[in-house]
Amino acid sequence: MVLAAIDPTRETTLRQLLASMNLGTGRVNPNNSLIPFGQFENLHFARLLIVDDKTIDDIRAYNQPPTTFPLYLAFLGDVDGDSDALLEELARLAPNGLRSIFSCCEGFTSDTDLVSWMKRHSTPSAASYVNWLGRTNRCIREEAQLHEALENYIKSNASSLTGLRPREIHAHLQRFIQAERSSGRLTLTTEDPTPPEWWTRNLLHLIGVPLLLLLASPILVPIGLIVLIRLRTLEKTDPVLCPRVDSTYSNALALLEDHDVTNQFTAMGSLKPGIVRLLITLFALLIIDWAARHIFTRGRLARVRTIHFARWVFLDGRKRVVFFSNYDSSLEAYMDDFINKVGFGLNLIFSNGIGYPRTSFLIKDGCSDERKFKEYLRRHQLPTQVWYNACPGLTAVDLERNTRIRQGLESLSISDQEAREWVALL
Numbered sequence: 058m059v060l061a062a063i064d065p066t067r068e069t070t071l072r073q074l075l076a077s078m079n080l081g082t083g084r085v086n087p088n089n090s091l092i093p094f095g096q097f098e099n100l101h102f103a104r105l106l107i108v109d110d111k112t113i114d115d116i117r118a119y120n121q122p123p124t125t126f127p128l129y130l131a132f133l134g135d136v137d138g139d140s141d142a143l144l145e146e147l148a149r150l151a152p153n154g155l156r157s158i159f160s161c162c163e164g165f166t167s168d169t170d171l172v173s174w175m176k177r178h179s180t181p182s183a184a185s186y187v188n189w190l191g192r193t194n195r196c197i198r199e200e201a202q203l204h205e206a207l208e209n210y211i212k213s214n215a216s217s218l219t220g221l222r223p224r225e226i227h228a229h230l231q232r233f234i235q236a237e238r239s240s241g242r243l244t245l246t247t248e249d250p251t252p253p254e255w256w257t258r259n260l261l262h263l264i265g266v267p268l269l270l271l272l273a274s275p276i277l278v279p280i281g282l283i284v285l286i287r288l289r290t291l292e293k294t295d296p297v298l299c300p301r302v303d304s305t306y307s308n309a310l311a312l313l314e315d316h317d318v319t320n321q322f323t324a325m326g327s328l329k330p331g332i333v334r335l336l337i338t339l340f341a342l343l344i345i346d347w348a349a350r351h352i353f354t355r356g357r358l359a360r361v362r363t364i365h366f367a368r369w370v371f372l373d374g375r376k377r378v379v380f381f382s383n384y385d386s387s388l389e390a391y392m393d394d395f396i397n398k399v400g401f402g403l404n405l406i407f408s409n410g411i412g413y414p415r416t417s418f419l420i421k422d423g424c425s426d427e428r429k430f431k432e433y434l435r436r437h438q439l440p441t442q443v444w445y446n447a448c449p450g451l452t453a454v455d456l457e458r459n460t461r462i463r464q465g466l467e468s469l470s471i472s473d474q475e476a477r478e479w480v481a482l483l
Contacts (some may be wrong), residue, residue: 091154184346223476298412
């Protein structure tokens with residue numbers, strides 16, 4: 058994520074540049090002249106948006122004057138491999154387009170080194186989630202082609218497959234795919250091994266975070282009790298700001314959505330004032346990031362299966378938080394998914410934002426008031442001016458199915474039950 062303050066005199070120009078990257082509202086041109094996203098082999102999703110928080114004045118509910126924040130340009134990518142490598146590739150393949158865009162930001166001049174500038178403005182996530190760790194963009198495309206080849210073959214050869222047992226069907230289709238690969242009509246690449254240093258860092262993170270929490274528990278437990286007592290007092294008096302969203306704003310957001318089976322979502326807001334809410338948010342994001350990195354690594358964030366990538370980012374000295382996600386289905390279904398399956402998690406994070414429906418002991422109530430929660434979320438949602446998806450038409454569930462099809466096809470030994478389950482995927 059590259060984040061930079063926008064030069065106020067260049068905002069109109071920036072908006073025009075971003076609009077020129079689209080075929081229409083909410084539909085990017087993957088081969089646009091500024092950043093031809095389709096040329097980047099390892100890029101899953103990308104977005105450019107103007108971070109324009111419409112809820113700044115909500116702090117007045119706590120009798121505090123609002124802070125004036127700059128408008129930011131945010132450029133995000135979900136990418137395989139090293140993020141610095143992507144920045145260097147961007148500078149190599151789209152230097153003129155990036156310079157045109159970043160020239161609308163403060164401190165960027167004609168002689169600015171592009172890569173160094175992007176690295177200086179890179180903004181880390183407080184927590185992030187990846188649907189399936191290790192599944193690359195190349196893998197997704199190849200497995201989608203595999204599924205399509207099998208589907209077409211089955212349709213064309215239904216009569217020869219009828220009456221065969223699942224293991225016989227599996228063997229028959231194995232021979233077909235082997236012939237397709239031998240002829241060069243189908244490619245199934247073996248992924249490069251994960252670098253040892255990544256495994257080392259990941260292992261240290263897996264062990265280190267719980268170990269540090271355990272060692273600090275003599276201090277953290279009494280602090281936690283004090284925070285919990287203070288929190289309950291705050292919860293009873295926190296202002297709730299969930300008015301119905303202006304229909305013009307809501308309709309403008311809706312125009313950006315539902316052009317494909319996958320959508321983008323960005324929401325931001327200010328943290329409630331005080332050290333208690335900041336401590337809770339820091340701790341909650343620490344736990345979410347650890348769990349997403351080590352537990353929820355195979356297609357599910359708790360019970361939610363519709364998210365491809367997500368991240369939480371602090372802005373402006375941890376006064377504000379912005380949440381980005383790429384998800385399947387409609388926004389309404391997305392919100393229902395969270396309310397019904399991981400409502401406590403929503404409350405744990407979002408209840409620390411100004412105006413959220415009141416919770417009880419942090420995890421109860423809150424989003425259970427469905428109308429207030431949805432109005433709150435829509436009110437804090439930001440429009441995304443440019444959004445790119447490398448694999449349109451494929452949901453997270455589709456990607457998991459395609460992976461399991463490939464795994465089963467490459468299996469040298471398969472039982473009758475496994476064969477039945479594999480054939481059912483087709």
